[in-house]
Structures are given as structure tokens and as C-alpha cells.
């Protein structure tokens with residue numbers, strides 16, 4: 001009756017000791033003590049079982065290129081852009097495919113099975129798009145990869161920006177991207193959004209814009225993106241990535257802006273690791289954090305999710321394919337340390353991202369796809385605190401990755417022989 005049963009699971013909503021039955025690639029039962037047996041059973045031993053993690057904002061064409069052709073010595077955004085410009089003419093399809101597949105292996109081991117990647121379309125060779133379309137196909141059995149046509153050097157600012165973006169969409173990229181704050185003028189930025197939303201409406205595609213990734217409080221392209229979303233009837237299909245200028249905007253202006261964004265059903269994607277690393281760079285002290293207004297946007301009913309943006313590339317030398325690391329940083333940067341806050345942060349890494357990405361059959365309910373992860377932690381709050389080992393990753397009812405639990409062995413007189421950080425250090429009260 002079941003292909004696989006995961007027994008004794010703690011669910012993200014707080015239910016404990018639950019059995020989850022999987023059959024035919026779907027979740028077909030969620031209840032206490034399923035009486036039947038299955039071809040295969042896993043005892044989750046009271047650990048958290050969650051739907052897989054999602055990353056709605058990544059750059060898979062740049063990942064794992066750290067050190068090519070040289071290191072970013074200043075660690076700044078501008079040197080990162082310069083470095084990417086040096087590397088881009090040297091990119092080959094083979095190397096791009098190899099790095100992306102290797103990154104996807106890491107992602108699977110971290111329980112990250114849904115990724116939206118921007119793909120730089122600035123080089124008219126479009127070797128990036130060619131490579132990532134192949135990767136999307138090759139990883140499809142285990143990772144859902146969405147590809148955004150992203151004019152990194154500007155839709156208008158780059159010589160071939162307009163035609164290259166259209167050609168990349170013709171090659172099968174899924175989503176229309178843009179970077180209005182990087183166009184030559186505010187007005188060109190505004191016009192780029194109008195053109196990009198029109199392309200999305202004509203082609204029936206979603207939109208995901210690198211929008212206002214700056215500390216300039218007058219960078220107000222999100223206002224235009226919101227208006228164009230409504231004008232073209234794209235409600236719910238548009239994502240504003242970064243939105244860091246909102247951090248620095250005038251409060252009165254924001255009090256008008258946020259309800260308009262909610263009306264247009266803008267999906268907000270913050271990138272806490274990159275935002276805290278790259279924003280506020282022109283400040284002395286005090287230094288702004290730069291991340292967009294996450295709690296206020298959530299409060300207003302907007303769908304807020306978090307992306308990783310980078311792992312080991314010209315912009316960011318850190319990263320490990322771990323979305324819980326992203327959530328951990330979000331808690332700190334947004335100062336969302338309360339219990340309900342942390343639950344919202346976990347949602348931002350899972351169900352909210354799934355909504356942003358328009359995933360079908362995602363979730364932990366009967367009828368959803370049989371995609372699950374088992375973590376070495378008791379609940380979502382502990383998962384965010386510990387960034388624990390993903391003990392098992394299940395895709396379409398099959399185990400596709402396993403990791404041994406992290407157990408520390410101790411050799412201390414009068415102290416325990418071993419510790420399990422996910423079990424021995426839970427809250428006392």
C-alpha cells in the first residue's frame with residue numbers, strides 16, 4: 001500500500017510522533033501509528049520532517065567560480081562585478097555545466113530541491129543560457145530549476161541587452177529578469193521595467209527583477225514595478241528581489257508603497273547573507289544593514305521569501321548551499337528572534353518560496369508530492385538555531401541523499417561519552 005513510510009516524525013506545524021506514508025510519488029497518509037507496513041521504512045526518531053528547502057534567488061552560472069580568474073581582494077560588489085566581467089569571456093559551456101551539476105549535488109545533500117537561478121544574458125554568445133538549459137534538463141529528476149533571463153549589464157545599458165534577453169527567452173528560459181537601478185538613468189530604469197513587464201505579459205511568463213539593490217533611498221523602481229504589474233495584469237507573478245533601498249527610504253513614503261505592493265501581490269525576495277555583506281558600504285558609522293523591511297512587509301501580508309544569491313563566486317566567497325544558514329542570518333538582520341518570528345522565517349525558506357516559485361504539489365499534506373527532508377533537530381526553531389545535518393532527503397518517494405548524524409565523541413573523565421547537539425541541548429523550559 002505504501003512504497004515508503006517515515007515513522008515518528010515531528011512536523012513543521014508542531015505535531016509530534018506522526019507517520020507519513022508515501023505511494024506513487026505522493027504523500028498518501030499523515031497520521032499517528034500507521035498500522036500497515038511498507039516496502040521501506042525510516043524511523044525519524046522524533047526529528048523534524050519538513051518539505052524540502054527552496055532557494056528562489058541564486059546565480060548558478062557563477063557559483064563555485066571563486067578564484068577564477070583571481071580572487072576578489074576588496075570583497076566589494078564593484079570588484080565582484082569587475083571580476084565577473086573578466087571571467088565571462090572565458091566561460092565555456094562544459095565548465096558551466098560541470099560547476100552547476102557539482103553545486104546541485106551539494107544542494108541535494110542540504111535538502112535544497114527547488115532553485116530559481118538568474119542567468120546572465122549580457123554576453124551575446126549566451127553560453128550561460130545554453131549551459132543552464134542543459135543543466136535544468138539533467139537535474140530535473142531531483143531538482144526543479146527555474147531560469148531567469150537576467151541582463152546583468154543592463155537591458156538598455158549593455159550594447160546587446162535587449163536582443164540577448166529575447167534570444168535567451170527563445171532558448172527556453174522561464175522568467176523575465178531585469179536590473180533597473182543599474183541602467184544609465186532613473187528614467188531608463190523605469191522604461192526597462194515597462195519593457196520587461198510587457199515582454200512577460202506577451203509571452204505569458206513570470207517576472208523576477210533585481211530591484212533597487214542599492215542604499216539610495218531615492219531608488220524607487222519598486223514603485224514602477226508595482227504599477228506595471230497591475231497595468232499588465234501580472235499580479236502574483238512578479239518578484240522583487242533585494243529591494244534594499246527600502247531599508248533607507250523615508251518612512252512616510254514606505255507607508256504608501258507597501259500597501260500598493262500588497263495590492264499588486266508582489267513576491268518579495270530578500271537575500272540576507274548578501275545584503276548584510278554588500279549594503280551600507282559607503283557608510284562610515286553608523287552603518288546601515290541594508291536588508292529590506294522584512295517584518296513590516298510580512299505584517300502587511302506580502303509573500304516574503306529568502307534567497308541565497310551566491311555561493312563561492314566573485315561576489316561572495318562564503319556560502320554552503322544551506323538555506324538554514326540564510327534563515328539564521330535573516331533572524332539576526334531583521335531582529336526576528338521571537339518564537340512566532342522564527343516560525344515565519346522557516347516558512348520564508350519553504351512554503352513562501354514555493355509560492356513565489358509557483359510550485360505545484362509542494363507541501364506536507366496528503367496529496368502533495370512525496371518530497372521530504374529529515375533534519376537532526378526536533379522542530380523548526382531548533383533547525384534554524386543549529387543548521388543541522390539533513391539525515392535523509394526524499395524525492396518522489398525515494399531516498400536520494402543520506403548523511404550520518406553529527407555526534408561529538410568526548411574523552412573526558414566524568415562527562416558523557418558522546419553528545420548529539422540536536423537532542424542533548426534543547427530548551428530547558
Ligand SMILES: [Zn+2]
Pocket residue numbers: 057058059118210309
Ligand atoms: Zn542576484
